[in-house]
Amino acid sequence: MLEGFNFRVIWEYMPFFMEGLRNTFLISIVSLFLALIAGIIACACRLSPWRLVRGLSIAYIESIRSTPLLVQIYFLYFGLPTLGLRVPELQTGIIALMLNSGAYIAEIVRAGMTSVPNGQIEAGIASGLNYFQRMRFIILPQALGVTVPPLLGQAIVLFKDSALLSLISVMELTRVGQTLTSERFMPSEAFFTVAFLYLCIYFVLKSLADWSQKKLIFREAY
Amino acid sequence: MIKFKGVNKWFGKLHVLRDIDLHVSPGEVVVVCGPSGSGKSTLIRCINRLEKFQKGELFVDGTPLHDHSTNLTKLRAEIGFVFQQFHLYPHMTALQNVALAPINVRKMKRADAEALAHEKLARVGLADKADAHPTQLSGGQQQRVAIARGLAMSPKIMLFDEPTSALDPEMIGEVLDVMVKLASEGMTMCVVTHEMGFARQVAHRVIFMDEGSLVETGKPHDFFANPQTDRAAQFISKILTH
Numbered sequence: 001m002l003e004g005f006n007f008r009v010i011w012e013y014m015p016f017f018m019e020g021l022r023n024t025f026l027i028s029i030v031s032l033f034l035a036l037i038a039g040i041i042a043c044a045c046r047l048s049p050w051r052l053v054r055g056l057s058i059a060y061i062e063s064i065r066s067t068p069l070l071v072q073i074y075f076l077y078f079g080l081p082t083l084g085l086r087v088p089e090l091q092t093g094i095i096a097l098m099l100n101s102g103a104y105i106a107e108i109v110r111a112g113m114t115s116v117p118n119g120q121i122e123a124g125i126a127s128g129l130n131y132f133q134r135m136r137f138i139i140l141p142q143a144l145g146v147t148v149p150p151l152l153g154q155a156i157v158l159f160k161d162s163a164l165l166s167l168i169s170v171m172e173l174t175r176v177g178q179t180l181t182s183e184r185f186m187p188s189e190a191f192f193t194v195a196f197l198y199l200c201i202y203f204v205l206k207s208l209a210d211w212s213q214k215k216l217i218f219r220e221a222y
Numbered sequence: 223m224i225k226f227k228g229v230n231k232w233f234g235k236l237h238v239l240r241d242i243d244l245h246v247s248p249g250e251v252v253v254v255c256g257p258s259g260s261g262k263s264t265l266i267r268c269i270n271r272l273e274k275f276q277k278g279e280l281f282v283d284g285t286p287l288h289d290h291s292t293n294l295t296k297l298r299a300e301i302g303f304v305f306q307q308f309h310l311y312p313h314m315t316a317l318q319n320v321a322l323a324p325i326n327v328r329k330m331k332r333a334d335a336e337a338l339a340h341e342k343l344a345r346v347g348l349a350d351k352a353d354a355h356p357t358q359l360s361g362g363q364q365q366r367v368a369i370a371r372g373l374a375m376s377p378k379i380m381l382f383d384e385p386t387s388a389l390d391p392e393m394i395g396e397v398l399d400v401m402v403k404l405a406s407e408g409m410t411m412c413v414v415t416h417e418m419g420f421a422r423q424v425a426h427r428v429i430f431m432d433e434g435s436l437v438e439t440g441k442p443h444d445f446f447a448n449p450q451t452d453r454a455a456q457f458i459s460k461i462l463t464h
Contacts, residue, residue, distance in 0.1 A: 123309035126270055127323035128299030128375065137322060141313050 010193050013180050020176030021197050027172055028159040031097035038098055039105025046110055064103035070164055072096050077168045093165035101158045112147030152209035223248045223410050224269055229278035238264050240434040251411045253421040256431035262414045266381045270301045283378055299327050302372025306384040308364045310356040316367045317352040320374045342370040346400050362393030369400055382413040416461055430454045
Protein backbone atom coordinates (compact mmCIF):
# COMPACT_ATOMS: atom_id res chain seq x y z
CA MET A 1 0.00 0.00 0.00
CA LEU A 2 2.83 2.33 0.81
CA GLU A 3 4.79 1.41 -2.31
CA GLY A 4 4.02 4.70 -3.95
CA PHE A 5 4.97 6.55 -0.83
CA ASN A 6 7.91 8.87 -1.12
CA PHE A 7 9.52 8.64 2.31
CA ARG A 8 12.50 10.58 1.08
CA VAL A 9 10.40 13.69 0.71
CA ILE A 10 9.02 13.22 4.20
CA TRP A 11 12.54 12.93 5.50
CA GLU A 12 13.62 15.94 3.49
CA TYR A 13 10.79 18.02 4.95
CA MET A 14 11.25 16.62 8.47
CA PRO A 15 12.82 19.79 9.93
CA PHE A 16 9.91 21.68 8.46
CA PHE A 17 7.42 19.26 10.05
CA MET A 18 9.21 19.54 13.38
CA GLU A 19 8.94 23.29 13.25
CA GLY A 20 5.21 23.00 12.51
CA LEU A 21 4.83 20.55 15.36
CA ARG A 22 6.65 22.88 17.71
CA ASN A 23 4.47 25.80 16.63
CA THR A 24 1.26 23.78 17.03
CA PHE A 25 2.44 22.77 20.45
CA LEU A 26 3.35 26.32 21.50
CA ILE A 27 0.14 27.80 20.07
CA SER A 28 -1.90 25.18 21.93
CA ILE A 29 -0.12 25.69 25.24
CA VAL A 30 -0.35 29.48 25.12
CA SER A 31 -3.99 29.41 23.98
CA LEU A 32 -4.89 26.85 26.63
CA PHE A 33 -3.27 28.90 29.36
CA LEU A 34 -5.09 32.05 28.24
CA ALA A 35 -8.33 30.10 27.77
CA LEU A 36 -8.09 28.83 31.33
CA ILE A 37 -7.85 32.40 32.60
CA ALA A 38 -10.67 33.54 30.30
CA GLY A 39 -12.78 30.55 31.30
CA ILE A 40 -12.34 31.07 35.03
CA ILE A 41 -13.17 34.77 34.70
CA ALA A 42 -16.20 34.00 32.51
CA CYS A 43 -17.33 31.35 35.00
CA ALA A 44 -16.98 33.74 37.93
CA CYS A 45 -19.06 36.29 36.00
CA ARG A 46 -21.58 33.60 35.06
CA LEU A 47 -22.11 32.87 38.77
CA SER A 48 -22.10 36.55 39.75
CA PRO A 49 -25.03 37.99 41.68
CA TRP A 50 -25.11 41.04 39.36
CA ARG A 51 -27.47 40.57 36.45
CA LEU A 52 -25.50 42.68 33.96
CA VAL A 53 -22.23 40.84 34.56
CA ARG A 54 -24.04 37.51 34.37
CA GLY A 55 -25.80 38.56 31.16
CA LEU A 56 -22.53 39.56 29.46
CA SER A 57 -20.95 36.28 30.44
CA ILE A 58 -23.91 34.26 29.14
CA ALA A 59 -23.85 36.26 25.88
CA TYR A 60 -20.15 35.46 25.44
CA ILE A 61 -20.46 31.76 26.25
CA GLU A 62 -23.55 31.18 24.15
CA SER A 63 -22.36 33.14 21.11
CA ILE A 64 -19.12 31.14 21.06
CA ARG A 65 -20.84 27.82 21.58
CA SER A 66 -23.41 28.49 18.87
CA THR A 67 -21.00 29.42 16.05
CA PRO A 68 -18.30 27.39 14.25
CA LEU A 69 -14.72 28.04 15.26
CA LEU A 70 -13.76 28.67 11.65
CA VAL A 71 -16.32 31.48 11.46
CA GLN A 72 -14.92 32.95 14.68
CA ILE A 73 -11.39 32.83 13.29
CA TYR A 74 -12.44 34.55 10.05
CA PHE A 75 -14.52 37.02 12.02
CA LEU A 76 -11.45 38.09 14.02
CA TYR A 77 -9.07 37.83 11.07
CA PHE A 78 -11.13 40.07 8.82
CA GLY A 79 -13.05 41.92 11.51
CA LEU A 80 -10.25 43.25 13.71
CA PRO A 81 -8.51 45.18 10.87
CA THR A 82 -11.77 46.91 9.95
CA LEU A 83 -11.91 48.09 13.56
CA GLY A 84 -8.46 49.56 12.99
CA LEU A 85 -6.65 46.85 14.96
CA ARG A 86 -3.81 45.39 12.97
CA VAL A 87 -3.03 42.08 14.67
CA PRO A 88 -0.66 39.54 13.06
CA GLU A 89 -2.10 36.14 12.02
CA LEU A 90 -0.50 34.21 14.84
CA GLN A 91 -1.88 36.49 17.55
CA THR A 92 -5.29 36.56 15.88
CA GLY A 93 -5.27 32.77 15.87
CA ILE A 94 -4.32 32.56 19.53
CA ILE A 95 -7.03 35.05 20.47
CA ALA A 96 -9.59 33.02 18.53
CA LEU A 97 -8.58 29.76 20.20
CA MET A 98 -8.52 31.43 23.60
CA LEU A 99 -12.01 32.90 23.21
CA ASN A 100 -13.36 29.64 21.83
CA SER A 101 -11.94 27.30 24.47
CA GLY A 102 -12.54 29.88 27.19
CA ALA A 103 -16.29 29.59 26.67
CA TYR A 104 -16.21 25.80 26.94
CA ILE A 105 -13.87 25.91 29.92
CA ALA A 106 -16.21 28.37 31.66
CA GLU A 107 -18.98 25.79 31.44
CA ILE A 108 -16.69 22.96 32.57
CA VAL A 109 -15.57 24.93 35.62
CA ARG A 110 -19.13 25.96 36.35
CA ALA A 111 -20.29 22.35 36.22
CA GLY A 112 -17.53 21.47 38.67
CA MET A 113 -18.42 24.24 41.09
CA THR A 114 -22.14 23.60 41.02
CA SER A 115 -21.57 19.86 41.47
CA VAL A 116 -20.54 20.58 45.05
CA PRO A 117 -23.77 20.29 47.06
CA ASN A 118 -25.08 23.43 48.68
CA GLY A 119 -25.00 21.70 52.07
CA GLN A 120 -21.21 21.56 51.87
CA ILE A 121 -21.10 25.33 51.49
CA GLU A 122 -23.59 25.81 54.32
CA ALA A 123 -21.54 23.55 56.57
CA GLY A 124 -18.52 25.73 55.86
CA ILE A 125 -20.47 28.92 56.49
CA ALA A 126 -21.86 27.55 59.75
CA SER A 127 -18.32 26.69 60.93
CA GLY A 128 -17.28 30.31 60.53
CA LEU A 129 -15.07 29.76 57.46
CA ASN A 130 -14.88 32.81 55.22
CA TYR A 131 -15.43 32.80 51.44
CA PHE A 132 -11.82 32.11 50.50
CA GLN A 133 -11.41 29.39 53.09
CA ARG A 134 -14.58 27.69 51.85
CA MET A 135 -13.26 27.88 48.29
CA ARG A 136 -9.84 26.62 49.24
CA PHE A 137 -10.76 23.79 51.60
CA ILE A 138 -14.27 22.71 50.66
CA ILE A 139 -15.37 23.68 47.16
CA LEU A 140 -12.23 23.55 45.00
CA PRO A 141 -10.93 20.18 46.27
CA GLN A 142 -14.31 18.62 45.51
CA ALA A 143 -14.79 20.48 42.22
CA LEU A 144 -11.33 19.49 41.00
CA GLY A 145 -12.17 15.81 40.73
CA VAL A 146 -14.97 16.49 38.26
CA THR A 147 -13.22 19.37 36.47
CA VAL A 148 -9.77 18.14 35.52
CA PRO A 149 -10.71 15.21 33.24
CA PRO A 150 -13.06 17.29 31.01
CA LEU A 151 -10.51 20.13 31.06
CA LEU A 152 -7.91 17.80 29.58
CA GLY A 153 -10.53 16.69 27.08
CA GLN A 154 -10.98 20.32 26.09
CA ALA A 155 -7.20 20.67 25.84
CA ILE A 156 -7.19 17.82 23.28
CA VAL A 157 -9.97 19.55 21.32
CA LEU A 158 -8.07 22.84 21.40
CA PHE A 159 -4.90 21.22 20.19
CA LYS A 160 -6.69 19.63 17.22
CA ASP A 161 -8.67 22.82 16.51
CA SER A 162 -5.42 24.73 16.15
CA ALA A 163 -5.23 23.09 12.69
CA LEU A 164 -7.84 25.63 11.54
CA LEU A 165 -5.28 28.40 11.97
CA SER A 166 -3.66 27.06 8.77
CA LEU A 167 -6.53 28.79 6.95
CA ILE A 168 -5.26 32.18 8.06
CA SER A 169 -1.73 31.09 7.07
CA VAL A 170 -0.29 30.51 10.54
CA MET A 171 2.65 28.19 10.00
CA GLU A 172 1.57 25.33 12.22
CA LEU A 173 1.56 21.60 11.54
CA THR A 174 -1.36 21.46 9.11
CA ARG A 175 0.00 24.44 7.20
CA VAL A 176 3.26 22.57 6.75
CA GLY A 177 1.28 19.73 5.15
CA GLN A 178 -0.45 22.20 2.84
CA THR A 179 2.88 23.72 1.88
CA LEU A 180 4.39 20.35 1.05
CA THR A 181 1.30 19.60 -1.00
CA SER A 182 1.59 22.75 -3.03
CA GLU A 183 5.38 22.65 -3.45
CA ARG A 184 5.76 18.98 -4.39
CA PHE A 185 2.17 17.91 -4.95
CA MET A 186 2.41 15.05 -2.47
CA PRO A 187 -0.72 15.35 -0.34
CA SER A 188 -0.66 11.72 0.84
CA GLU A 189 2.86 11.93 2.24
CA ALA A 190 2.19 15.37 3.67
CA PHE A 191 -1.01 14.62 5.52
CA PHE A 192 -0.02 11.12 6.53
CA THR A 193 2.89 12.64 8.42
CA VAL A 194 0.80 15.48 9.78
CA ALA A 195 -1.87 13.09 11.05
CA PHE A 196 0.74 10.83 12.59
CA LEU A 197 2.29 13.74 14.49
CA TYR A 198 -1.13 14.86 15.76
CA LEU A 199 -1.70 11.30 16.91
CA CYS A 200 1.54 11.37 18.90
CA ILE A 201 0.56 14.50 20.81
CA TYR A 202 -2.94 13.14 21.27
CA PHE A 203 -1.59 10.04 23.00
CA VAL A 204 0.53 12.08 25.36
CA LEU A 205 -2.47 14.23 26.34
CA LYS A 206 -4.81 11.24 26.51
CA SER A 207 -2.58 9.30 28.87
CA LEU A 208 -2.28 12.43 30.99
CA ALA A 209 -6.08 12.65 31.12
CA ASP A 210 -6.45 8.96 32.02
CA TRP A 211 -3.81 9.23 34.69
CA SER A 212 -5.43 12.32 36.24
CA GLN A 213 -8.84 10.68 36.12
CA LYS A 214 -7.60 7.63 37.99
CA LYS A 215 -5.76 9.78 40.46
CA LEU A 216 -8.68 12.12 41.14
CA ILE A 217 -11.55 9.66 41.02
CA PHE A 218 -9.64 7.42 43.39
CA ARG A 219 -9.66 10.23 45.92
CA GLU A 220 -13.42 10.46 45.68
CA ALA A 221 -14.15 6.78 45.92
CA TYR A 222 -12.53 5.46 49.03
CA MET B 223 -28.69 34.29 74.86
CA ILE B 224 -31.04 34.28 71.85
CA LYS B 225 -33.73 36.91 71.59
CA PHE B 226 -36.26 37.12 68.72
CA LYS B 227 -38.37 40.28 68.61
CA GLY B 228 -41.13 40.38 66.02
CA VAL B 229 -39.13 38.50 63.41
CA ASN B 230 -40.77 38.06 60.01
CA LYS B 231 -39.50 36.30 56.96
CA TRP B 232 -40.87 35.82 53.46
CA PHE B 233 -39.72 33.48 50.70
CA GLY B 234 -41.05 35.58 47.86
CA LYS B 235 -44.75 35.81 48.70
CA LEU B 236 -44.71 32.93 51.15
CA HIS B 237 -44.79 34.22 54.70
CA VAL B 238 -42.61 31.64 56.48
CA LEU B 239 -42.03 33.32 59.84
CA ARG B 240 -44.74 35.48 61.40
CA ASP B 241 -43.96 37.81 64.29
CA ILE B 242 -41.68 35.43 66.14
CA ASP B 243 -40.98 36.42 69.75
CA LEU B 244 -38.72 34.04 71.59
CA HIS B 245 -36.16 34.24 74.33
CA VAL B 246 -33.67 31.47 75.02
CA SER B 247 -31.58 31.73 78.20
CA PRO B 248 -28.02 30.46 78.58
CA GLY B 249 -27.97 26.74 79.36
CA GLU B 250 -31.53 26.27 78.19
CA VAL B 251 -32.52 23.36 75.94
CA VAL B 252 -35.39 24.24 73.63
CA VAL B 253 -37.08 21.73 71.37
CA VAL B 254 -38.90 23.10 68.34
CA CYS B 255 -41.55 20.90 66.79
CA GLY B 256 -44.39 21.25 64.34
CA PRO B 257 -45.64 19.87 61.04
CA SER B 258 -43.38 20.05 57.99
CA GLY B 259 -43.43 23.45 56.36
CA SER B 260 -44.24 25.15 59.63
CA GLY B 261 -41.01 27.19 59.58
CA LYS B 262 -39.14 25.43 62.38
CA SER B 263 -35.98 24.80 60.33
CA THR B 264 -36.10 28.34 59.01
CA LEU B 265 -36.40 29.59 62.58
CA ILE B 266 -33.21 27.96 63.81
CA ARG B 267 -31.38 28.71 60.56
CA CYS B 268 -32.05 32.39 61.30
CA ILE B 269 -30.07 32.09 64.53
CA ASN B 270 -26.76 31.80 62.67
CA ARG B 271 -28.14 33.75 59.71
CA LEU B 272 -28.04 30.87 57.22
CA GLU B 273 -31.39 32.48 56.46
CA LYS B 274 -32.01 36.19 56.21
CA PHE B 275 -35.16 37.71 57.62
CA GLN B 276 -36.82 40.88 56.44
CA LYS B 277 -38.41 42.35 59.53
CA GLY B 278 -37.84 42.36 63.28
CA GLU B 279 -34.88 42.09 65.60
CA LEU B 280 -32.76 39.13 66.57
CA PHE B 281 -29.96 39.22 69.12
CA VAL B 282 -27.64 36.26 69.57
CA ASP B 283 -25.23 36.50 72.48
CA GLY B 284 -25.79 40.27 72.40
CA THR B 285 -24.97 40.56 68.69
CA PRO B 286 -27.71 42.15 66.56
CA LEU B 287 -28.35 39.93 63.51
CA HIS B 288 -30.74 42.38 61.88
CA ASP B 289 -27.87 44.86 61.64
CA HIS B 290 -26.11 44.61 58.27
CA SER B 291 -22.76 45.65 59.68
CA THR B 292 -22.60 42.63 62.00
CA ASN B 293 -19.61 40.37 61.43
CA LEU B 294 -21.49 37.18 60.73
CA THR B 295 -18.40 35.04 60.21
CA LYS B 296 -17.23 35.83 63.71
CA LEU B 297 -20.63 35.11 65.22
CA ARG B 298 -21.03 31.83 63.34
CA ALA B 299 -17.77 30.60 64.83
CA GLU B 300 -19.50 30.73 68.21
CA ILE B 301 -22.52 28.71 67.10
CA GLY B 302 -22.42 25.01 66.29
CA PHE B 303 -24.86 23.81 63.65
CA VAL B 304 -25.81 20.20 63.00
CA PHE B 305 -27.64 19.46 59.76
CA GLN B 306 -30.19 16.80 58.98
CA GLN B 307 -27.96 15.46 56.17
CA PHE B 308 -24.72 15.76 58.22
CA HIS B 309 -22.84 17.57 55.41
CA LEU B 310 -19.45 16.19 56.40
CA TYR B 311 -16.69 17.08 53.94
CA PRO B 312 -16.33 13.86 51.91
CA HIS B 313 -12.73 14.49 50.86
CA MET B 314 -11.48 14.68 54.46
CA THR B 315 -11.13 12.19 57.28
CA ALA B 316 -13.29 12.49 60.38
CA LEU B 317 -10.33 14.09 62.16
CA GLN B 318 -9.78 16.64 59.37
CA ASN B 319 -13.48 17.45 59.34
CA VAL B 320 -13.34 18.32 63.02
CA ALA B 321 -9.97 20.12 62.93
CA LEU B 322 -10.63 22.28 59.84
CA ALA B 323 -12.41 25.19 61.50
CA PRO B 324 -10.19 25.30 64.63
CA ILE B 325 -7.11 25.55 62.39
CA ASN B 326 -8.50 28.14 59.99
CA VAL B 327 -10.96 30.14 62.06
CA ARG B 328 -9.40 29.88 65.52
CA LYS B 329 -5.88 29.89 64.02
CA MET B 330 -4.81 26.97 66.19
CA LYS B 331 -1.61 25.08 65.44
CA ARG B 332 -2.27 21.92 63.46
CA ALA B 333 -1.01 19.63 66.23
CA ASP B 334 -3.15 21.39 68.85
CA ALA B 335 -6.22 21.31 66.61
CA GLU B 336 -5.75 17.61 65.93
CA ALA B 337 -5.37 16.88 69.64
CA LEU B 338 -8.59 18.82 70.19
CA ALA B 339 -10.30 16.93 67.37
CA HIS B 340 -9.24 13.59 68.88
CA GLU B 341 -10.69 14.71 72.20
CA LYS B 342 -14.02 15.75 70.62
CA LEU B 343 -14.26 12.53 68.62
CA ALA B 344 -13.65 10.57 71.83
CA ARG B 345 -16.42 12.56 73.44
CA VAL B 346 -18.94 11.40 70.83
CA GLY B 347 -17.61 7.84 71.13
CA LEU B 348 -15.66 7.74 67.88
CA ALA B 349 -12.05 7.83 69.07
CA ASP B 350 -11.24 4.88 66.81
CA LYS B 351 -12.74 6.44 63.67
CA ALA B 352 -10.46 9.48 63.42
CA ASP B 353 -8.90 8.34 60.15
CA ALA B 354 -12.10 7.11 58.53
CA HIS B 355 -13.67 9.00 55.67
CA PRO B 356 -17.37 9.89 55.88
CA THR B 357 -18.34 7.24 53.32
CA GLN B 358 -16.87 4.57 55.58
CA LEU B 359 -19.08 5.61 58.49
CA SER B 360 -22.70 4.78 59.21
CA GLY B 361 -25.26 7.57 59.30
CA GLY B 362 -25.22 7.68 63.07
CA GLN B 363 -21.45 7.84 63.16
CA GLN B 364 -21.41 10.59 60.53
CA GLN B 365 -23.86 12.63 62.54
CA ARG B 366 -21.75 12.20 65.68
CA VAL B 367 -18.69 13.41 63.75
CA ALA B 368 -20.78 16.40 62.68
CA ILE B 369 -21.59 17.10 66.34
CA ALA B 370 -17.89 16.80 67.23
CA ARG B 371 -17.14 19.23 64.40
CA GLY B 372 -19.52 21.74 65.98
CA LEU B 373 -18.15 21.18 69.48
CA ALA B 374 -14.53 21.67 68.37
CA MET B 375 -15.21 25.39 68.10
CA SER B 376 -16.27 25.50 71.78
CA PRO B 377 -19.57 27.08 70.77
CA LYS B 378 -21.81 29.01 73.09
CA ILE B 379 -24.89 27.65 71.36
CA MET B 380 -25.55 24.38 69.51
CA LEU B 381 -28.31 24.28 66.91
CA PHE B 382 -29.68 20.98 65.63
CA ASP B 383 -31.85 20.86 62.52
CA GLU B 384 -33.66 17.49 62.60
CA PRO B 385 -30.44 15.67 63.50
CA THR B 386 -31.99 12.19 63.52
CA SER B 387 -34.49 12.45 60.67
CA ALA B 388 -32.12 11.03 58.05
CA LEU B 389 -31.03 8.12 60.21
CA ASP B 390 -32.06 4.48 60.33
CA PRO B 391 -34.05 3.82 63.50
CA GLU B 392 -31.32 1.78 65.18
CA MET B 393 -28.88 4.68 64.88
CA ILE B 394 -31.07 7.37 66.35
CA GLY B 395 -30.24 6.33 69.90
CA GLU B 396 -26.49 6.80 69.62
CA VAL B 397 -26.94 10.37 68.35
CA LEU B 398 -29.55 11.25 70.95
CA ASP B 399 -27.28 9.90 73.71
CA VAL B 400 -24.60 12.38 72.68
CA MET B 401 -27.13 15.19 72.66
CA VAL B 402 -28.52 14.23 76.07
CA LYS B 403 -25.01 14.26 77.51
CA LEU B 404 -24.38 17.64 75.94
CA ALA B 405 -27.60 19.05 77.41
CA SER B 406 -26.73 17.73 80.86
CA GLU B 407 -23.42 19.59 80.67
CA GLY B 408 -25.27 22.87 80.38
CA MET B 409 -24.97 23.61 76.66
CA THR B 410 -27.48 26.09 75.26
CA MET B 411 -29.32 24.10 72.61
CA CYS B 412 -32.09 24.64 70.09
CA VAL B 413 -33.24 21.38 68.58
CA VAL B 414 -35.71 20.89 65.78
CA THR B 415 -36.86 17.31 66.24
CA HIS B 416 -39.77 14.95 66.39
CA GLU B 417 -38.06 12.78 68.99
CA MET B 418 -40.54 13.29 71.77
CA GLY B 419 -38.60 11.00 74.12
CA PHE B 420 -35.67 13.37 73.84
CA ALA B 421 -37.91 16.38 74.39
CA ARG B 422 -39.40 14.81 77.50
CA GLN B 423 -36.04 13.81 78.89
CA VAL B 424 -33.93 16.93 78.44
CA ALA B 425 -35.88 19.86 77.06
CA HIS B 426 -36.60 22.76 79.37
CA ARG B 427 -39.16 24.03 76.94
CA VAL B 428 -41.04 22.79 73.89
CA ILE B 429 -42.09 25.19 71.18
CA PHE B 430 -44.80 24.29 68.73
CA MET B 431 -44.89 26.04 65.38
CA ASP B 432 -47.51 26.02 62.66
CA GLU B 433 -47.67 28.00 59.41
CA GLY B 434 -44.81 30.24 60.44
CA SER B 435 -46.22 31.23 63.79
CA LEU B 436 -45.10 30.26 67.23
CA VAL B 437 -48.34 28.68 68.37
CA GLU B 438 -47.57 27.27 71.75
CA THR B 439 -44.72 27.03 74.18
CA GLY B 440 -44.53 25.13 77.45
CA LYS B 441 -42.70 22.68 79.65
CA PRO B 442 -42.46 19.30 77.93
CA HIS B 443 -44.63 17.52 80.44
CA ASP B 444 -47.41 20.11 80.23
CA PHE B 445 -47.14 20.40 76.47
CA PHE B 446 -47.54 16.68 75.82
CA ALA B 447 -50.10 15.99 78.55
CA ASN B 448 -52.16 19.07 78.17
CA PRO B 449 -51.69 21.06 74.95
CA GLN B 450 -53.42 24.43 74.99
CA THR B 451 -54.33 24.68 71.31
CA ASP B 452 -56.26 22.32 69.06
CA ARG B 453 -53.54 22.45 66.45
CA ALA B 454 -50.92 21.26 68.94
CA ALA B 455 -53.22 18.58 70.33
CA GLN B 456 -53.83 17.28 66.84
CA PHE B 457 -50.09 17.24 66.09
CA ILE B 458 -49.22 15.43 69.31
CA SER B 459 -51.88 12.77 68.78
CA LYS B 460 -50.48 12.14 65.30
CA ILE B 461 -46.84 11.78 66.25
CA LEU B 462 -47.51 9.78 69.40
CA THR B 463 -49.77 7.22 67.80
CA HIS B 464 -47.58 6.26 64.85
